[in-house]
Amino acid sequence: MKLGRLNHIGVATPSIADSIVHYRDTMGATSIHKPFDLPEQGVKVCFVDTPTDSGMNGTQIELIEPLGEMSAINNFLEKNPLGGQHHVCFEVPDIEEARAEFEVMGKRILGPTRIGAHGTPIFFVHPKDMQGMLTEIMETPKEGAHWSN
Ligand SMILES: CC[C@H](C(=O)O)C(=O)SCCNC(=O)CCNC(=O)[C@H](O)C(C)(C)COP(=O)(O)OP(=O)(O)OC[C@H]1O[C@@H](n2cnc3c(N)ncnc32)[C@H](O)[C@@H]1OP(=O)(O)O
Numbered sequence: 001m002k003l004g005r006l007n008h009i010g011v012a013t014p015s016i017a018d019s020i021v022h023y024r025d026t027m028g029a030t031s032i033h034k035p036f037d038l039p040e041q042g043v044k045v046c047f048v049d050t051p052t053d054s055g056m057n058g059t060q061i062e063l064i065e066p067l068g069e070m071s072a073i074n075n076f077l078e079k080n081p082l083g084g085q086h087h088v089c090f091e092v093p094d095i096e097e098a099r100a101e102f103e104v105m106g107k108r109i110l111g112p113t114r115i116g117a118h119g120t121p122i123f124f125v126h127p128k129d130m131q132g133m134l135t136e137i138m139e140t141p142k143e144g145a146h147w148s149n
């Protein structure tokens with residue numbers, strides 16, 4: 001495994017609207033994307049860009065709010081009513097190669113590889129096998145494939 005770019009920090013919130021006010025007014029965020037629903041994942045999503053001095057795309061905050069009763073983050077918010085850091089996401093060049101490496105290492109991969117919020121293949125690795133951090137692995141978007149919502 002070779003550590004890849006930290007693509008985003010997933011932050012669960014009971015209210016994306018309130019979190020936008022926080023990142024805009026308390027943190028001075030100047031680039032907040034339009035929220036959008038991912039019903040198949042049971043979340044509403046909003047990306048907050050963090051600045052970078054290299055002109056490259058900076059790491060993002062991925063705000064996630066439950067969408068419906070079956071949302072995979074309802075349990076998390078029951079235990080953490082204010083929300084908080086939910087997962088980290090690192091990029092890899094090849095998602096299938098990465099999946100095979102985690103399997104060889106005996107890490108529990110949660111569900112099938114699927115398309116995530118950036119429109120590229122992802123999978124999650126169980127927090128209990130990752131030092132307590134729910135870890136999303138995401139294939140780096142192909143050159144020029146600019147994703148924005
Ligand atoms: C933006 C869309 C994005 C995408 O598709 O790109 C997403 O969908 S992200 C949001 C939702 N999707 C996921 O989180 C998928 C992966 N998550 C899971 O499969 C579950 O949430 C899982 C297995 C991590 C936890 O399942 P569940 O919440 O049903 O179980 P428990 O509450 O009993 O938790 C078991 C155990 O794990 C600890 N835990 C749970 N969540 C986290 C977390 N986010 N970070 C660290 N640890 C976590 C929990 O405390 C329990 O530990 P224990 O010591 O037994 O109390």
Ligand SMILES: [Co+2]
Nearest residue numbers: 010062089136
């Ligand atoms: Co994510």
